[in-house]
Amino acid sequence: MSTQAATAAGPGTALVHDRASARAVCLATLARGSKSFALAGRLLPRAARADAAALYAWCRRVDDAIDDVPAAAQPAALASLGAELDALERGQVPADLTLRALAEVVAERHLPLAYPRELLAGMAMDVAGTRYHTVDELLLYCHRVAGVVGLMMAHVLGVSDAGAVRPAAHLGLAMQLTNICRDVDEDWRLGRLYLPAELLARAGAGELPAPGSGPIPASAHPAIRRVVAELLALADGFYRSGARGTRALPARAALAILGARHIYAAIGGGLARRGHDPLRGRVVVSTGRKLLLLGRAGLGLTTQLPSRLFRPRRLLPPAAIPTSRFPDDILPL
Helix, strand or coil, X not given: CCHHHHHHHCHHHHHHHHHHHHHHHHHHXXXXXXXXXXXXXXXXXXXXXXXHHHHHHHHHHXXXXXXXXXXXXXXXXXXHHHHHHHHHHCCCCCCCHHHHHHHHHHHHCCCCCHHHHHHHHHHXXXXXXXXXXXXXXXXXXXXHHHHHHHHHHHHHHCCCCHHHHHHHHHHHHHHHHHHHHHCHHHHHHCCCCCCCHHHHHHCCCCCCCCCCCCCCCHHHHHHXXXXXXXXXXXXXXXXXXXXXXXXXXXXXXXXXXXXHHHHXXXXXXXXXHCCCCCCCCCCCCCHHHHHXXXXXXXXXHHCCHHHHHHCCCCCCCHHHCCCCCCCCXXXXX
């Protein structure tokens, strides 16, 4: 049915059609953009999967809006994305289907717009070419671009305990730290370096040239391996916290999140097996390995069965889920 036909059938029909179209676009974006998240997302109930896809599609839209324009145009692109959130806050119905899906999630799941705004603040750090000197500075970036995604997912999936919100952010931090460690070489070629300067100096990296100005000096490779090992150890702590938080999720949601956790942690495991060297090519987790890891997530969920069967808890109303702020509500681990 076309949008015109749906409108002719009545405004209610048109709204249903628009909603279905928006969610279909987001699910297609998820399927194209991330095999890992798409695979784990299949374990979610239909409504939660659609809402999670809406969040993913909006995040992808933000990435593309920045990455697909020249550097000189990126600040304007970022400002435009912020203006779209301002319009959502004023109650305007967006024409863009991905934005429309996000607006529905914000309204129905009582998702604080502070979280999408925080993600844009993280993108602004990329646009500005921010260089990270300390681990705390890096964690702020990781929270803005990934920790807040965990906080948004807490609203989408539902939690039975407000104490599970913090672990949701921790899982996002762990995944972003893993991404950073995996993509050192790729990011360097793009003119970016996320490894904290204080860790590199302590590891003996010496003076590095500007990222993107040439290959990473061979003399710095041992230091980079040591820093990657240190950041992956930090990520492991956040992964453990995130896994504990799944006890407050509905069972199918917990299975999906545990699956994503195992798949992402396997990237760090792959780096560890090659001596924490991110310069030997991108670590990839095969589809077969992902399926095995989803099975491991299922086994992990069985340890939660006694509490789920004998101490079932109701989910908090979405409006009762507390808004968390970095660093006070997120750190220390």
